[in-house]
Amino acid sequence: xxxxxxxxxxxxxxxxxxxxxxxxxxxxxxxxxxxxxxxxxxxxxxxxxxxxxxxxxxxxxxxxxxxxxxxxxxxxxxxxxxxxxxxxxxxxxxxxxxxxxxxxxxxxxxxxxxxxxxxxxxxxxxxxxxxxxxxxxxxxxxxxxxxxxxxxxxxxxxxxxxxxxxxxxxxxxxxxxxxxxxxxxxxxxxxxxxxxxxxxxxxxxxxxxxxxxxxxxxxxxxxxxxxxxxxxxxxxxxxxxxxxxxxxxxxxxxxxxxxxxxxxxxxxxxxxxxxxxxxxxxxxxxxxxxxxxxxxxxxxxxxxxxxxxxxxxxxxxxxxxxxxxxxxxxxxxxxxxxxxxxxxxxxxxxxxxxxxxxxxxxxxxxxxxxxxxxxxxxxxxxxxxxxxxxxxxxxxxxxxxxxxxxxxxx
Amino acid sequence: xxxxxxxxxxxxxxxxxxxxxxxxxxxxxxxxxxxxxxxxxxxxxxxxxxxxxxxxxxxxxxxxxxxxxxxxxxxxxxxxxxxxxxxxxxxxxxxxxxxxxxxxxxxxxxxxxxxxxxxxxxxxxxxxxxxxxxxxxxxxxxxxxxxxxxxxxxxxxxxxxxxxxxxxxxxxxxxxxxxxxxxxxxxxxxxxxxxxxxxxxxxxxxxxxxxxxxxxxxxxxxxxxxxxxxxxxxxxxxxxxxxxxxxxxxxxxxxxxxxxxxxxxxxxxxxxxxxxxxxxxxxxxxxxxxxxxxxxxxxxxxxxxxxxxxxxxxxxxxxxxxxxxxxxxxxxxxxxxxxxxxxxxxxxxxxxxxxxxxxxxxxxxxxxxxxxxxxxxxxxxxxxxxxxxxxxxxxxxxxxxxxxxxxxxx
Numbered sequence: 001x002x003x004x005x006x007x008x009x010x011x012x013x014x015x016x017x018x019x020x021x022x023x024x025x026x027x028x029x030x031x032x033x034x035x036x037x038x039x040x041x042x043x044x045x046x047x048x049x050x051x052x053x054x055x056x057x058x059x060x061x062x063x064x065x066x067x068x069x070x071x072x073x074x075x076x077x078x079x080x081x082x083x084x085x086x087x088x089x090x091x092x093x094x095x096x097x098x099x100x101x102x103x104x105x106x107x108x109x110x111x112x113x114x115x116x117x118x119x120x121x122x123x124x125x126x127x128x129x130x131x132x133x134x135x136x137x138x139x140x141x142x143x144x145x146x147x148x149x150x151x152x153x154x155x156x157x158x159x160x161x162x163x164x165x166x167x168x169x170x171x172x173x174x175x176x177x178x179x180x181x182x183x184x185x186x187x188x189x190x191x192x193x194x195x196x197x198x199x200x201x202x203x204x205x206x207x208x209x210x211x212x213x214x215x216x217x218x219x220x221x222x223x224x225x226x227x228x229x230x231x232x233x234x235x236x237x238x239x240x241x242x243x244x245x246x247x248x249x250x251x252x253x254x255x256x257x258x259x260x261x262x263x264x265x266x267x268x269x270x271x272x273x274x275x276x277x278x279x280x281x282x283x284x285x286x287x288x289x290x291x292x293x294x295x296x297x298x299x300x301x302x303x304x305x306x307x308x309x310x311x312x313x314x315x316x317x318x319x320x321x322x323x324x325x326x327x328x329x330x331x332x333x334x335x336x337x338x339x340x341x342x343x344x345x346x347x348x349x350x351x352x353x354x355x356x357x358x359x360x361x362x363x364x365x366x367x368x369x370x371x372x373x374x375x376x377x378x379x380x381x382x383x384x385x386x387x388x389x390x391x392x393x394x395x396x397x398x399x400x401x402x403x404x405x406x407x408x409x410x
Numbered sequence: 411x412x413x414x415x416x417x418x419x420x421x422x423x424x425x426x427x428x429x430x431x432x433x434x435x436x437x438x439x440x441x442x443x444x445x446x447x448x449x450x451x452x453x454x455x456x457x458x459x460x461x462x463x464x465x466x467x468x469x470x471x472x473x474x475x476x477x478x479x480x481x482x483x484x485x486x487x488x489x490x491x492x493x494x495x496x497x498x499x500x501x502x503x504x505x506x507x508x509x510x511x512x513x514x515x516x517x518x519x520x521x522x523x524x525x526x527x528x529x530x531x532x533x534x535x536x537x538x539x540x541x542x543x544x545x546x547x548x549x550x551x552x553x554x555x556x557x558x559x560x561x562x563x564x565x566x567x568x569x570x571x572x573x574x575x576x577x578x579x580x581x582x583x584x585x586x587x588x589x590x591x592x593x594x595x596x597x598x599x600x601x602x603x604x605x606x607x608x609x610x611x612x613x614x615x616x617x618x619x620x621x622x623x624x625x626x627x628x629x630x631x632x633x634x635x636x637x638x639x640x641x642x643x644x645x646x647x648x649x650x651x652x653x654x655x656x657x658x659x660x661x662x663x664x665x666x667x668x669x670x671x672x673x674x675x676x677x678x679x680x681x682x683x684x685x686x687x688x689x690x691x692x693x694x695x696x697x698x699x700x701x702x703x704x705x706x707x708x709x710x711x712x713x714x715x716x717x718x719x720x721x722x723x724x725x726x727x728x729x730x731x732x733x734x735x736x737x738x739x740x741x742x743x744x745x746x747x748x749x750x751x752x753x754x755x756x757x758x759x760x761x762x763x764x765x766x767x768x769x770x771x772x773x774x775x776x777x778x779x780x781x782x783x784x785x786x787x788x789x790x791x792x793x794x795x796x797x798x799x800x801x802x803x804x805x806x807x808x809x810x811x812x813x814x815x816x817x818x819x820x
Contacts, residue, residue: 063744063752093740093752095768128737129770236741313723327538330503331646334473342473342503358505360539399809 008262009173010269013180016169017151020182021205023049023247026150028157031140033088033133034126043137044157045144046201047082047113052243053207054080054121055214057221059238065092066102066132067122068237074118078210080243081119083201084109087160087186088126089133090197092236101132108141123239125160125186125197151184158186158199166277170266172206174259179206179248181263183270187228187278197237200225200274206263207246209254216264217242224271227307227392228279242267279393284400287375289319293333294389295382301338302390308336309379310394320396322372324365326354329379344384350377418672419583420679423590426579427561431590431615433459433657436560438567441550443498443536443543453547454567455554456611457492457523462653463617464490464531465624467631469648475502476512476542477532478647484528488620490653491529493611494519497570497596498536499543500607502646511542518551533649535570535596535607561594568596568609576687580676582616584669589616589658591673593680597638597688607647610635610684616673617656619664626674627652634681637717637802638689652677689803694810697785699729703743704799705792711748712800718746719789720804730806732782734775736764739789754794760787 019026028044030036056075058068074080084105091098102122110117124132155165169182185200202217221240246252253259280288291310296302309315312332318325326347333340347355350371352363377396429436438454440446466485468478484490494515501508512532520527534542565575579592595610612627631650656662663669690698701720706712719725722742728735736757743750753768760781763771787806 061741061744062748062750063740090737093737093765093768093770095753097769128735128741129765131770234745236744325538327500327503330473331471331538334471334646335644338472340472343505355503355539358503359507360503360541 006174006258006262008265010262010266011171011173013169013171016182017167018046018154018182018184018201018203019148019151020169021180021203021245023205023245024182024203025049025146025148026154027144027146028150028153029140029143031086032136033086041153041157042088043086043140043144044154045082045084045109045146046154046203047146048243048245050245050247051119052080052245053210053213054078055210055217055242056121057217057240059234059236061234061236063093063236065090065124065236066094066098067091067124068239069099070102070106071121071123071239071241074121077118079119080121081115082109082113083121083123083241085123085158085199086137087158089124089130090126090128090237091124091132092128094129094131097131101134104134105132105137108138112141121241123199123237125158125199125237128236151182155184158184160186160197161283162186163281166274166281168270168273170269172262172266174262177248177250177259179204179250181206181266181270183274185274185278187281197235198225198278199237200240202242202267202270204242204244205246205248206244207248207250207252208244208263209252212253212255212260213242213244215255216267219264220267220271223268224275227303227390228275228394276393279395282395284398285395286320286398287377287396289316289377289379289394289396291379291392291394292389293381293383295384295386296388296390297339297386299388299390302388303392304336305333305338305340305381305383306390306392308332309381310392313397316394316397319372319377320398322369324349324354324368324372329381330355333381339385340383341385346382346384348380416584416668416672418675420672420676421581421583423579423581426592427577428456428564428592428594428611428613429558429561430579430592431613431655433615433655434592434613435459435556435558436564437554437556438560438563439550439553441496442546443496451563451567452498453496453550453554454564455492455494455519455556456564456613457556458653458655460655460657461529462490462655463620463623464488465620465627465652466531467627467650469644469646471644471646471648473503473646475500475534475646476504476508477501477534478649479509480512480516481531481533481649481651484531487528489529490531491525492519492523493531493533493651495533495564495568495609496547497568499534499540500536500538500647501534501542503539504541507541511544514544515542515547518548522551531651533609533647535568535609535647538646561592565594568594570596570607571693572596573691576684576691578680578683580679582672582676584672587658587660587669589614589660591616591676591680593684595684595688597691607645608635608639608688609647610650612652612677612680614652614654615656615658616654617658617660617662618654618673619662622663622665622670623652623654625665626677629674630677630681633678634685637713637800638685638804686803689805692805694808695805696730696808697787697806699726699787699789699804699806701789701802701804702799703791703793705794705796706798706800707749707796709798709800712798713802714746715743715748715750715791715793716800716802718742719791720802723807726804726807729782729787730808732779734759734764734778734782739791740765743791749795750793751795756792756794758790
C-alpha cells in the first residue's frame with residue numbers, strides 16, 4: 001500500500017446507470033419470458049466498446065444455475081465484452097438441456113456483437129426448474145437497440161418482484177484523472193432468508209489490474225451486498241460482475257496505486273447504495289432497517305451480529321408492527337455466535353436506550369413505538385468488547401411477504 | 411452394547427401426561443403473570459415422591475435466561491425432586507435482579523415441598539426483558555394442588571401462543587418389567603427461525619443410571635426436537651429435562667443393559683410425538699410438513715438438508731399456498747451445506763415425482779397442488795449418495811404468523 005495521500009472527489013451522477021461510464025452501451029426488450037404487461041422488459045444486453053478486464057462473485061449454493069456455471073467458466077480469462085441477462089426464468093435445476101440452452105443464447109449474442117462466446121457473460125433470474133425459452137429469445141434479440149442511455153432499460157429487464165430499478169453511478173476526480181463507476185442490481189425477496197436471486201453488474205471506465213479488480217470487488221461486496229443477506233443464504237443464480245474497460249485513459253490501478261483507495265471507496269459507495277435499495281425493496285417491505293453493531297471483539301463478530309439481527313423474522317415482524325420488542329434483538333445476537341456479554345451490552349432503537357449493562361431501561365413505550373412508524377429504523381448495539389463495527393440492512397416482515405410468496409410459480 | 415435381543419412392547423397411554431409414570435404429581439394455578447382469561451394457567455409445579463436422577467439440555471444461545479443459568483447449576487448433582495415453571499415472563503435479559511428473583515421463587519417452593527433448593531429445577535417462558543413478578547408468584551403458590559392427574563394442568567400452565575397442550579406417555583413392557591415414560595412440551599413460534607421458547611419435561615418411573623440418562627436424552631432430542639429447529643436457532647430459555655424416579659422397581663438401566671434399547675425407543679417415541687405437535691402448532695400454521703431425506707452421504711448431511719428444507723420461509727409459504735414450487739426445495743438443500751449432486755437427486759411431494767437426475771419431471775400441476783391442500787404434507791428427497799436418512803418437521807408460513815408477531819409485547 002502506498003503511504004501517499006491523495007485528494008479524491010466523489011460525486012453521485014444524477015440519473016446515473018450502468019452505462020454512465022464511457023464506452024458502455026445497453027438495451028433491452030420484451031421477449032415474452034415474463035408475463036406481459038405495460039412496459040415490461042425481460043431481456044437485456046450490456047456491452048462495452050472496448051474489451052474489459054472482468055471479475056465476478058457467484059452464489060455459494062450447491063445448486064447452481066446454468067448461466068452461473070457458464071459465466072464462471074468464461075471469467076477464467078478475466079476478460080469480457082458483454083453481459084446478457086433475462087428475467088422470468090432462472091434456468092436452474094434444468095440439467096444438460098439448461099447448459100445447452102444458455103450456450104445457444106450466448107452463441108447468438110456473440111454473433112450479433114462480433115465477439116467470441118468466451119467473452120460473453122450471462123445471468124438469468126426467475127422461476128427455478130423451467131427451461132429457458134430459447135426460441136423466444138432468438139426471435140427477439142434483434143429488437144434490442146443499444147445506446148449509452150440504455151442502462152435504465154437494462155435495469156428494468158432484470159427485475160422480477162422488484163418494485164423499482166436499482167441504479168447508482170459515482171464520478172471520481174483526482175487531479176486531472178476522472179473515472180466513473182456505475183452499477184445496477186436486482187433483489188427483492190425477504191432478503192434474508194433470501195432465496196430470491198441477487199444480480200449486480202458494475203461497470204467502470206477506469207483501467208484496473210484484474211487481480212486488484214477481483215479483490216476490490218470482494219471487499220466492497222462484503223461490506224454491502226453481503227450485509228443484506230446472511231452467509232449461505234443464496235439462490236442458485238446470485239451473480240456479481242464488474243467490467244472495467246479502461247476508456248478513462250488513467251494509469252492502470254493496482255493494489256499499490258494511490259488511486260486504489262478512491263477506487264475502492266467509490267466502488268463501495270455504489271455497492272452500498274445498491275444494497276440499501278435491495279433491502280428497501282424487500283417483498284412486502286414498508287421500511288428499511290439499518291443495524292449498526294459497534295464495540296465487537298472483531299469484524300467477523302460485528303458482521304455476524306448485525307446480520308442476525310436484521311435477518312430475524314421476529315425482529316422484522318416486531319418492527320413492522322411498531323413494537324419495540326428489544327428482547328428479540330438480544331436473542332438474535334445471542335444466536336449469531338458473536339461474543340456477547342449481557343452485562344456490557346447497550347441497545348438503542350432510533351436513539352432510545354432500551355437495555356444497558358444487563359438491565360432493561362425504563363422508556364416511554366408510545367414514544368419508541370411512534371419512532372418506529374417511519375420508513376427508516378436504526379438499531380444500534382454497542383457490545384463494549386472491542387473496536388470492530390459493521391452495518392447491515394434489511395426490511396420489515398409484512399403479511400404481504402407471505403401472500404407474495406404463497407403463489408409465485410402457479 | 412448387549413447382543414441379547416429382548417421383546418419389548420410399547421403402548422401409548424390414553425390421555426397420558428407427565429404424571430402418568432408412578433410417583434409423579436403436578437398442579438397449576440393462575441398467578442396473574444399472563445393476561446387473564448377463561449381457564450388460563452401460568453404457574454405449575456411437577457414433583458416426584460422419590461428423589462430422581464435428572465439430566466437436561468439447554469439453549470445454546472449466548473443470551474441465557476436466569477432460570478436456565480440456575481437449572482444448569484442445580485443439575486450438576488444429577489439429582490432433582492421438582493420443577494417449577496411459569497409462562498408470561500421469560501426472566502431473560504434481566505441481569506442480577508433476574509437471578510435473585512428466580513432464587514427467591516425456588517426458595518419458596520423448596521420450603522413448601524421440604525426439598526433443598528438445589529433439588530429444584532426451574533423454567534420460564536414469555537416476554538423477554540421484563541422482571542419476574544415474584545410477589546404474584548408468592549401470593550399464589552399455595553393455590554397449587556398436587557395430584558397424579560395434574561399433568562394436564564401443568565401442560566396448560568406452560569403454554570404461551572400454543573393453541574393446545576402437547577403431551578404423550580408410553581408404557582414399556584418387557585417380560586415382567588414395566589415402566590412408563592411421559593412427556594410435556596410447549597413450542598409455537600415459526601419453529602424456524604425459532605426464537606419462541608421450547609420447553610420439554612420428561613418423566614419416567616424407570617430406574618436409569620445418570621450417565622446413560624443424559625446420553626439417551628441427547629440422542630432422542632437430536633432425532634426429534636432438534637429436527638424442528640435449525641442449529642443455533644434458540645431462545646434464551648430453551649430447556650429439556652428428564653426425571654427418572656426409579657419407582658417402577660426395575661434393575662437400573664445402563665448403556666449396556668438389554669433394557670437400554672426399548673428405553674431409548676420409547677423415549678424417542680415420546681420426543682417425536684411432542685416435536686410433531688410443536689411443528690403442527692407453529693404460529694399461524696395450517697398444516698404440518700414432514701421432510702424425509704434419504705440417500706445422504708452421512709447423518710449430519712441428512713439432518714442438515716431436511717432441516718433447511720423445513721425451515722425455508724419460501725418453501726413454507728409455497729406450501730401454505732398449495733404451490734408445488736419444488737425449485738425452492740432444491741435451493742434450500744443447496745444452502746444447507748450437505749453434499750448434493752443435482753444429477754442424482756429425486757424429489758417427491760406427496761408421492762408425486764417432480765425432479766429426477768437433474769431434470770424437471772412433467773406432472774399435473776392441479777393434481778399436486780390439490781394434494782397440498784391437506785393438513786399433512788410429505789416431502790421426500792433421495793440424494794442417491796449414501797445410506798443416511800433423517801426426518802424433520804415444520805409447518806407452513808401464513809399471513810397469521812406475521813400478524814401474531816407484529817404485536818406481541820405491546
